Amino acid sequence: MTKVLQIYTTLYDTYGPQGWWPFINYSGKxxxxxxxxxxxxxxxxxxxxxxxxxxxxxxxxxxxQNTTFTSVVKSLQNLNDNNxxxxxxxxxxxxxKLKLLIKPSGYYNQKSSYILGFIEFFESLxxxxxxxDELLKIxxxxxxxxxxxxxxxxxxxxxxxxxxxxxxxxxxxxxxENAKYNDIKSxxxxxxxxxxKTRKELIIxxxxxxxxxxxxxxxxxxxxxxxxxxxx
DNA sequence: AACCAGGACGTGA
DNA sequence: TCACGTCATGGT
Numbered sequence: 059m060t061k062v063l064q065i066y067t068t069l070y071d072t073y074g075p076q077g078w079w080p081f082i083n084y085s086g087k088x089x090x091x092x093x094x095x096x097x098x099x100x101x102x103x104x105x106x107x108x109x110x111x112x113x114x115x116x117x118x119x120x121x122x123q124n125t126t127f128t129s130v131v132k133s134l135q136n137l138n139d140n141n142x143x144x145x146x147x148x149x150x151x152x153x154x155k156l157k158l159l160i161k162p163s164g165y166y167n168q169k170s171s172y173i174l175g176f177i178e179f180f181e182s183l184x185x186x187x188x189x190x191d192e193l194l195k196i197x198x199x200x201x202x203x204x205x206x207x208x209x210x211x212x213x214x215x216x217x218x219x220x221x222x223x224x225x226x227x228x229x230x231x232x233x234x235e236n237a238k239y240n241d242i243k244s245x246x247x248x249x250x251x252x253x254x255k256t257r258k259e260l261i262i263x264x265x266x267x268x269x270x271x272x273x274x275x276x277x278x279x280x281x282x283x284x285x286x287x288x289x290x
Numbered sequence: 291a292a293c294c295a296g297g298a299c300g301t302g303a
Numbered sequence: 304t305c306a307c308g309t310c311a312t313g314g315t
């Protein structure tokens with residue numbers, strides 16, 4: 059087993075499955091199970107099931123840029139409470155109203171425009187799965203948001219690299235400090251693919267691994283000096 | 291009171 | 304290509 063997958067195994071054994079993406083209107087099989095508060099869908103990998111749920115993940119992916127997801131949940135909840143958690147309605151609502159409702163997640167001027175631009179693209183897809191390059195051409199969607207949309211909304215095998223992932227892997231000396239987004243992404247994917255052979259399992263590992271890294275890094279890699287108390 | 295959060299864009303060198 | 308400023312609210 060590669061070191062990359064060893065770390066994954068240790069994290070998984072320590073923290074368990076994350077069911078990381080919270081849905082506002084979660085109605086899956088684990089709905090009433092303990093531990094699935096705030097719409098988390100632990101061990102339920104069927105989500106998202108339909109176009110509206112796919113959009114909700116895309117929306118959350120844009121809103122979560124450089125903010126915590128608790129802030130994003132507030133914005134999504136605001137939209138839902140006002141009956142606007144729907145791309146067809148967001149498109150038609152006054153932009154100032156949209157800004158107001160997503161205000162808790164910050165950058166509301168930019169993000170409101172990004173969201174509206176994305177909706178145009180989203181509708182033009184006609185239920186087709188977008189390519190990574192297509193997503194990257196959209197203003198407001200960079201590499202991490204694109205991979206987040208692909209992995210969690212469209213269930214594509216694309217590993218997400220975020221600030222925590224890089225910080226963690228640099229500290230573990232698996233990558234260099236000056237490694238770029240695509241360097242890190244391809245390295246991790248290549249390593250994981252040495253052990254994980256089926257596409258379905260690959261997607262689950264990518265999802266859980268990213269979530270586990272964020273969970274772990276929040277504890278040990280949030281403030282300097284990084285890695286204090288890290289048992290990996 | 292500074293600092294950071296589940297980043298991306300625009301600019302100038 | 305790369306470093307740097309900007310965007311903005313909310314929690315510690």
